[in-house]
Amino acid sequence: MENIEKLGDRELYAKCQLYGSNARQWAKKFAALLPEVDKRQLYKKHGFYSIFEFAAKLAGMGRETVVDILWVARKLQDKPILKAQMEEQGWAKLRVVANVATIENQKILAEKVKIMSKPTLETFIKELRQQNHELVQSRPGTAKKHETLAISQNAMSGEVPTPPRISVRIPLKPKTELRLRELQKKLSKMAHGPVDFNEVLETLLDTYAAVKTGALEAKEEQAQSLSQLEEIAKEKEQRLQQFEAQAKEKVYKLANSPPSRHIPAVIKKFLSAKFKGRCAYKGCMKLPKIFHHTRRFALNQSHNPDFLMPLCKEHERLAHLGLIDNEEKTPDFWRTQIFPNTNSPKYTIDKIVNSYRGAVCALGG
Numbered sequence: 001m002e003n004i005e006k007l008g009d010r011e012l013y014a015k016c017q018l019y020g021s022n023a024r025q026w027a028k029k030f031a032a033l034l035p036e037v038d039k040r041q042l043y044k045k046h047g048f049y050s051i052f053e054f055a056a057k058l059a060g061m062g063r064e065t066v067v068d069i070l071w072v073a074r075k076l077q078d079k080p081i082l083k084a085q086m087e088e089q090g091w092a093k094l095r096v097v098a099n100v101a102t103i104e105n106q107k108i109l110a111e112k113v114k115i116m117s118k119p120t121l122e123t124f125i126k127e128l129r130q131q132n133h134e135l136v137q138s139r140p141g142t143a144k145k146h147e148t149l150a151i152s153q154n155a156m157s158g159e160v161p162t163p164p165r166i167s168v169r170i171p172l173k174p175k176t177e178l179r180l181r182e183l184q185k186k187l188s189k190m191a192h193g194p195v196d197f198n199e200v201l202e203t204l205l206d207t208y209a210a211v212k213t214g215a216l217e218a219k220e221e222q223a224q225s226l227s228q229l230e231e232i233a234k235e236k237e238q239r240l241q242q243f244e245a246q247a248k249e250k251v252y253k254l255a256n257s258p259p260s261r262h263i264p265a266v267i268k269k270f271l272s273a274k275f276k277g278r279c280a281y282k283g284c285m286k287l288p289k290i291f292h293h294t295r296r297f298a299l300n301q302s303h304n305p306d307f308l309m310p311l312c313k314e315h316e317r318l319a320h321l322g323l324i325d326n327e328e329k330t331p332d333f334w335r336t337q338i339f340p341n342t343n344s345p346k347y348t349i350d351k352i353v354n355s356y357r358g359a360v361c362a363l364g365g
Contacts, residue, residue: 035073
């Protein structure tokens with residue numbers, strides 16, 4: 001047996017990558033077998049009390065994971081093209097599209113599952129939902145996961161089922177969602193453990209009930225706080241306008257200077273201020289990871305800030321898949337589309353970029 005303590009950092013990290021990758025691949029393969037194991041009740045023939053015990057003892061798989069896998073399999077039982085992806089792509093990616101998949105759109109969704117990472121796929125589906133695109137429009141009879149857990153009684157035998165939760169879908173403003181997530185993080189830190197959104201809402205309701213007893217004082221304090229926040233916001237806005245006025249001339253001058261692949265720091269700062277430190281895609285509140293050339297630097301070697309956008313990783317991936325329409329216009333006009341424009345010169349560049357990224361991922365980079 002190899003002495004791990006004698007391995008260098010690079011060798012040790014390489015082994016971690018290799019074994020971790022192999023573990024994920026085998027977990028996907030095992031998960032793909034579970035629906036058929038459940039259907040045949042194979043676990044009973046080998047002395048297991050339930051499908052959950054079977055998965056736990058053979059693969060260390062938790063109950064909630066098994067529930068999710070069987071739910072995905074049930075949703076895709078009449079969609080063979082998508083169902084065939086479970087072993088290679090994994091049930092977690094298929095869960096993203098399971099509720100919008102139909103016999104008609106399964107081929108399109110299967111292609112997206114193949115070429116997108118799970119976070120990018122989630123962003124793709126989310127944007128199409130917000131646009132009310134026909135590909136992902138809700139259909140009569142489409143059940144949410146927590147409304148119907150149609151797992152066979154055989155699978156549940158001897159197990160006390162977890163009471164289903166009522167699923168309520170509320171369209172939130174991005175700012176509201178961000179504030180709720182920040183509160184969730186704070187509460188999790190205070191509780192020294194994970195806190196779900198049910199507990200966040202209960203905390204808000206309890207706080208409201210407590211505040212209601214001293215309504216007058218609370219309103220006065222709130223009014224003062226809002227007034228202070230408005231003053232701070234105005235001051236920040238004034239500073240931002242001053243910064244933009246001072247930086248704009250310098251930024252555009254730099255953008256037209258002799259080209260270099262390196263984006264000048266002053267242009268990055270200008271764009272970060274312009275989009276308030278967030279992803280430029282409308283409604284996205286994620287932090288930007290990449291400054292994306294909407295005209296592709298390989299085709300037009302310029303850092304013109306009108307065609308350079310700070311994007312989160314997921315929206316940048318959609319852009320390089322050619323799935324953002326009106327990309328060279330301002331983000332207000334951007335729309336997520338199903339297919340790229342294969343006649344665009346950018347399409348060739350994007351294929352090279354995606355091929356390179358695929359090769360890097362295959363090497364564990």
